[in-house]
Amino acid sequence: MTAPPVAELEEAVVLTGGFPVLAGVTLRLEPATLTVIVGANGAGKTSLLRLLGGLDPLSRGRGVVAGVDLAHGDRRVLRRRVGWLGHEGSFYDDLSVEENLHFACRALNRPFTDVAPALARVGLAERSRTTTRRLSAGQRRRLALAWLLVRRPEIWLLDEPYASLDDAGRALLDELLVDVVAAGATVVASAHDPLRTTQTRRTLTLAGGRVVAAS
């Protein structure tokens, strides 16, 4: 009973402006696992996550994520199954915290009743009517987490999820990851700080746009 891998890359190369941000990555991600990507600044962590999420095109090599071929398939189908937490906030700055989540709910056909618990869980209940533009760096991160909580995607791609979060926020995140992996989601996170969750996990080390170590 071997489930098919969630993602499989073979010598994947991604070029941006002619520069190989990924220079031949081969990897395999199993379902319901937590994978941490580490590596020096500029090693290609963000680029790898973007590739896995179908946000950037594959230039050479082969890759299949969630059954979608990265080179020839419809990456939009893939994106729909992915949750993304990037370096920057990811909302409509002029809408309030709550309105942003309502937008997501309607886009995903979820009931609005999911919103209030998600906000409470990430500690933004008191900021629900604040314009997103006014949030502090960490509050934006928390809003992004609330968005993911509402979405509950199959694949979670988290780019330095700890950045800007305070201790309570980090604890919340750890807890969340345990939850979602247990529920069958696949999580890939890049990190400079060691992840503190006790979840079993794999660590991939990137350097120069390639995987140089796996454990």
Place this chain on the structure above:
Amino acid sequence: MTAPPVAELEEAVVLTGGFPVLAGVTLRLEPATLTVIVGANGAGKTSLLRLLGGLDPLSRGRGVVAGVDLAHGDRRVLRRRVGWLGHEGSFYDDLSVEENLHFACRALNRPFTDVAPALARVGLAERSRTTTRRLSAGQRRRLALAWLLVRRPEIWLLDEPYASLDDAGRALLDELLVDVVAAGATVVASAHDPLRTTQTRRTLTLAGGRVVAAS
């Protein structure tokens, strides 16, 4: 022989869009010290740093930084003496790494010969001709550090300086802070991660826009 304080705030209030991001901060910063500001997300750390750097106006209360009155003085004089490391990159995205530093050098009347050593020190020597837009999150941080190295300001305001940096980058930063404090500069950094430098330091804890503890 008590040197005058570098900064002195008394019940300082900052309003943005009618909301008190700082709700009465009183503090005193001595020269050649390292101060760390901690606090939950949204506590007001970034707002406090912006106030100290003369980037945001004081709404109520009193404040003097580097001899400049925050309420009535010429904040531009203050800004000139401050080095700022913010959440976001802080350069002209269309210029190369090197050109950005050359711009800073010319603005500050420093020789171009300062640039290469600064780039080497932060590990960006190989990216000196890359367009800043293309840098990774950590590399942008490193560029910001190189900029500060070239500037060597009197007051360093660092907003979560560790974010996005890898281990080598953090070690570099620690080393740098020891250097500059020894050389007489005053450093104020906000942080969620504990600072690992062995430098003696004060810690201020913010909550709800006020200082609630100092040690």
Place this chain on the structure above:
Amino acid sequence: MIATARLVAGKDLRIEWRSRVLLWQVVPFGVMALVLSGLALGPTRAGHSSAGPGLFYLVVLLVTLLAINRSQAIERTPGTRASVATLGLDPGGVFLGKALALAVELWVIGAVLLAGTVLFLHTALSGSLEAVPSLVLTLAALAAAGTLYGALTGEGAAPTTLLPVLALPGFAPLLIAGERSFSAALAGGSPWEWWVITLVALVAYLAVGVLLYGVLEES
């Protein structure tokens, strides 16, 4: 698709309502541009009323460009793209929604500008009112075309300046048709052949948009 269109249109209109960019910035700009183009042509009154429709549509065009920029800027804040992409909205619906919101905005602005034309450029009131249906159609076509061109200039370098280059040639026939039917309405004629052009253009842009918007959004 229709649900997505309504969702997106609602979001865009709400953001506009919040920021009041239209009301406080684009409308005054349009009025100002009308006054200025009146000035540019010199002060003879007769000249104005005959050039009225042309100037009106020139200003409509400028205002449309601003509104398109704004409509695209909403989607372009750093990071928004990635998150919204992962919502997997139907691209045809997104296109229709954004075009609809833009059309609604343009209709509002168009009404104000039409009043401005009557006031400052002395076009006849009754003729101007007869031009309303053609104006509604033209603005809808501009909104559809503009949404497409806006998405085309997408994330490339300096989208704000690229947009006009791409959009203006495409807008030219709409401009001509609008101007002609406005002139015809002022002269009391029936400008049906111009309506045909506008309608054909509107349908063509809507069809292309629904079919190809997804291709443009792939980043």
Place this chain on the structure above:
Amino acid sequence: MIATARLVAGKDLRIEWRSRVLLWQVVPFGVMALVLSGLALGPTRAGHSSAGPGLFYLVVLLVTLLAINRSQAIERTPGTRASVATLGLDPGGVFLGKALALAVELWVIGAVLLAGTVLFLHTALSGSLEAVPSLVLTLAALAAAGTLYGALTGEGAAPTTLLPVLALPGFAPLLIAGERSFSAALAGGSPWEWWVITLVALVAYLAVGVLLYGVLEES
């Protein structure tokens, strides 16, 4: 101050040179706008050559707005403001530098547009050439004024749409003066009184800019 001005102008021009926004986007836009405004006024030839200067300056104005947007956008990338603010550049110098870079860009575009006017709007070649000095002056004044207005719209909400509202009334006299001296040049007259106005405006804007730019930059 002069050193700062040179530094800033050099930086702006280098960024322009890198991104080629001018060459590929603003210039075609200008040409297109000329063609369209020709169209908007209908096909009678006589109308064109008399309206030529007015339309030319209308287009110059639009192009100027685009160029100002671009010039300000450079400074507005997230975080740039804070860092550059801490460089403590002399604000008068920054103003002069940005105005100079903008003027250089506008001169280049203006030359192309003037050729376009001769071609498409049939203004007499010799008269158009005589209008060059006044054009140079007007564009310099527009650059100075534009830099000021650009800084005014600064970091507020949606600066791209706010700019035109503020700038257009300020530009109106420059536009009129430019148009008048262009018309006079075409008619063979000597339009010195318009030159005086433009020169006064240029000096006034430069003075205000050097003195007050610092105030505007305070965010």
Place this chain on the structure above:
Amino acid sequence: MKLLAQRLLGPVTLVSMALTIWLGLVVTPPDKVQGNLARLVYVHPAVAWVALYLSFGTATIASVLYLWPRTRSATADRVAHSAMEVSLVFIALTLITGSIWGRPTWGVWWAWDARLTSTAILGLLAVGYLALRRANDDPELRAKRSAVFAVLSAINVPIIHFSVLWWKTLHQGATVFTANRTLLIHGIMAWTLLISFVAFSLAYCWLLRARYRLEVARETLGARAIDDALAARVLEGRS
């Protein structure tokens, strides 16, 4: 067969061009009204035909082929790009030769006439296309966006054409062929005209092929540069 055609393209183009020049300048008589200026008839219509139909058409078809998922290929994108660039050159030539002809015949370099205006707008569409290509550097996105723009432009061409046609007209109507395709001019002049069309069409094919090959060469060079960059990037990780 293919090879032979490739070899012959250049020489045949040159010969037909030379023939056109010889016939047009030497053999045919000057016009009664326009004098030697009428000889532009052997250049201008042919150039316009290439610009509007041949090259813009090629670019459009190639773009549609690119957008259709089954026929999507880098070749289609390259052909579209090359054809559009060549088209821009020929549109410019049309405008230039037309203006030169217009100055003595109509007394102006430019007029707001249907055909002239739509030609100018077409030229701007081509410029827009090239500007759009420059603004994107991700090859796939660039190909898709520019293909969509080409399709939009193609839809626009008839719309523009009709809109300016109903506007007012000054340009030469059907001089060479009437609606029922009977030839209005005769003898050697008609032959010269025909040969000029052949010559310019061949010149177009030749230019297109050269431009296409340049693009391929550029991409090959690019691929080699990418291999080098890949090696350098991998080394970066080792240090």
